[in-house]
Amino acid sequence: MDIPGSIVRSWRARATEESAGHYVAFFDRLRVQLAQIAGFRGALVMTRVEDRDLVEISVLTFWDSMEAVTAFASPDVERAVVEPEARELLLSYDNLVRHYTIASR
Numbered sequence: 001m002d003i004p005g006s007i008v009r010s011w012r013a014r015a016t017e018e019s020a021g022h023y024v025a026f027f028d029r030l031r032v033q034l035a036q037i038a039g040f041r042g043a044l045v046m047t048r049v050e051d052r053d054l055v056e057i058s059v060l061t062f063w064d065s066m067e068a069v070t071a072f073a074s075p076d077v078e079r080a081v082v083e084p085e086a087r088e089l090l091l092s093y094d095n096l097v098r099h100y101t102i103a104s105r
Helices: 016-036 066-073 084-089
Strands: 009-015 040-051 056-062 098-101
Touching: 009 016, 009 066, 016 040, 016 056, 016 084, 056 066
Parallel strands: none
Antiparallel strands: 009 056, 009 098, 040 056
């Protein structure tokens, strides 16, 4: 798998099974807007059933640099950017994100 970018931004949320599907569809629309940001290199949205109707959603976005992340998430790059439409779909979500530097491909 070719992994683009140098920085990975990681975020998690929880939703019902139905709402998780709607969130994935929402993110697919949002991806078009993210693609307009210089330094954005793609994203993965992963889901995992935790307990019956509870689904964990994990989002990884790939960036060329922390400067590109700052252009997206400024002024506080550690704070999660959660659009109002997404907030309505989610039961809970992380307010903070984690950033990783890709050390090996």
